[in-house]
Amino acid sequence: TGDPAAAALPSGRTSDPTVASLLQDISTIGTDTFRGGYSRPVFSTAETDLRGWFVEQAGRRGLDVHTDQNGIIWAWWDTAARTRKDAVVTGSHLDSVPGGGGYDGPLGVASALIAVDLLKARGLRPRRPLAIAVFPEEEGSRFGVACLGSRLLTGSLDPDKARRLKDPDGNTYADVAAANGQDPRLIGADYATLQQLGVFVELHVEQGRGLADLDQPVAIGSSILGHGRWKLSISGQGNHAGTTLMRDRRDPMVAAAKIMVSIRDTARKYRDARATVGRVQPVPGGTNVIASRVDLWIDARHPDDSVTAALVEAIGLNAQVFAAEEGCTAAMTMESLSPTVHFDGGLRSRLQELLPAAPVLATGAGHDAGVLGPHLPTAMIFVRNPTGISHSPEELVEDWDAEAGALALADSLAGLAGD
Numbered sequence: 555t556g557d558p559a560a561a562a563l564p565s566g567r568t569s570d571p572t573v574a575s576l577l578q579d580i581s582t583i584g585t586d587t588f589r590g591g592y593s594r595p596v597f598s599t600a601e602t603d604l605r606g607w608f609v610e611q612a613g614r615r616g617l618d619v620h621t622d623q624n625g626i627i628w629a630w631w632d633t634a635a636r637t638r639k640d641a642v643v644t645g646s647h648l649d650s651v652p653g654g655g656g657y658d659g660p661l662g663v664a665s666a667l668i669a670v671d672l673l674k675a676r677g678l679r680p681r682r683p684l685a686i687a688v689f690p691e692e693e694g695s696r697f698g699v700a701c702l703g704s705r706l707l708t709g710s711l712d713p714d715k716a717r718r719l720k721d722p723d724g725n726t727y728a729d730v731a732a733a734n735g736q737d738p739r740l741i742g743a744d745y746a747t748l749q750q751l752g753v754f755v756e757l758h759v760e761q762g763r764g765l766a767d768l769d770q771p772v773a774i775g776s777s778i779l780g781h782g783r784w785k786l787s788i789s790g791q792g793n794h795a796g797t798t799l800m801r802d803r804r805d806p807m808v809a810a811a812k813i814m815v816s817i818r819d820t821a822r823k824y825r826d827a828r829a830t831v832g833r834v835q836p837v838p839g840g841t842n843v844i845a846s847r848v849d850l851w852i853d854a855r856h857p858d859d860s861v862t863a864a865l866v867e868a869i870g871l872n873a874q875v876f877a878a879e880e881g882c883t884a885a886m887t888m889e890s891l892s893p894t895v896h897f898d899g900g901l902r903s904r905l906q907e908l909l910p911a912a913p914v915l916a917t918g919a920g921h922d923a924g925v926l927g928p929h930l931p932t933a934m935i936f937v938r939n940p941t942g943i944s945h946s947p948e949e950l951v952e953d954w955d956a957e958a959g960a961l962a963l964a965d966s967l968a969g970l971a972g973d
């Protein structure tokens with residue numbers, strides 16, 4: 555064809571792009587041969603490459619692209635859209651958890667690009683401005699605070715605190731943002747942009763078995779489970795593995811093991827609660843060294859925020875007891891907290907009119923749509939994941955479901971922004 559962009563594709567493909575082909579184009583970026591799946595931490599080479607890919611794809615579609623002071627990429631339908639209010643915005647994120655799947659985030663971004671293609675092919679002339687947004691550090695995998703970009707945008711995270719956040723190598727967010735061409739002095743609440751946004755609709759891979767069990771490709775989101783992260787530091791006495799008698803030890807690893815079992819058992823006492831320890835870091839971390847300290851991170855979730863608070867308090871009290879049993883001490887600090895979010899009822903009803911076959915599902919996963927929720931009507935569209943597994947290489951979306959998702963997104967955007 556005469557389309558140079560299509561001819562330039564690495565696969566040599568010249569047909570119209572699809573969600574699957576877009577995901578195929580980025581399938582080699584950020585693969586993790588050690589963990590399996592993808593590791594695409596924010597501002598890593600991989601995530602930066604993905605952002606570059608998105609900017610290029612948006613440019614091909616004639617969108618007006620810019621990256622704001624908080625690292626959010628905006629791709630407006632046209633230059634006129636860029637300054638108008640009541641915008642209809644879709645999008646998601648390109649960063650991943652360590653060893654994550656290929657869909658959590660990128661599916662929403664690729665679907666947004668294909669939805670734009672579908673709307674352009676239909677000759678849509680949007681009545682309201684349309685845009686795609688790509689948010690940085692949705693997973694909080696590098697700096698510990700999930701949805702960092704949307705939290706900065708909405709002013710729900712103190713920029714001073716954000717600047718001081720450190721990644722596991724000790725680099726501050728301020729330094730990493732600066733190395734990525736941003737001015738860290740300018741991060742923080744961006745009410746001018748926020749006031750432009752009319753609605754936000756995030757398409758996302760479903761992260762459970764809801765749609766697989768219902769035998770449906772696409773659902774509309776109802777709510778996001780309240781969730782938070784806490785860091786627990788257990789301190790003991792670092793010592794020699796060979797010369798220290800078992801009775802003489804104050805070993806924080808042993809305390810951590812007891813505490814982790816007690817976290818599981820405590821969470822089981824609260825109906826609908828979830829508590830996870832997914833990351834443990836012994837200091838200094840040597841095979842022949844009794845650790846001096848163990849840091850572990852707790853992810854706790856419950857639909858009722860007061861239950862989450864009670865659960866975390868119980869976890870903290872138990873941690874004191876089990877630490878003391880091993881001659882250690884324990885100190886817990888909150889890293890982030892997101893209350894349960896119920897998506898806007900009016901917007902959800904509108905999506906139900908536009909997507910009459912789609913069931914309505916809640917999710918236990920956090921999303922930028924949840925952080926934006928208190929500021930403007932937000933909604934989510936979930937796409938079937940036949941494995942029901944997420945934050946793992948086994949996360950899956952079948953090609954035909956991905957296209958059904960993009961079509962549902964296009965229909966939703968057309969219904970919201972069209973005439």
Ligand code: GLV
Nearest residue numbers: 693918919920921
């Ligand atoms: C992000 O995906 C989260 O829910 O932790």
Ligand code: MN
Nearest residue numbers: 658659692758
């Ligand atoms: Mn996600």
Ligand code: MN
Nearest residue numbers: 658693919945
């Ligand atoms: Mn995720």
Ligand code: MN
Nearest residue numbers: 692919920921
């Ligand atoms: Mn998420």
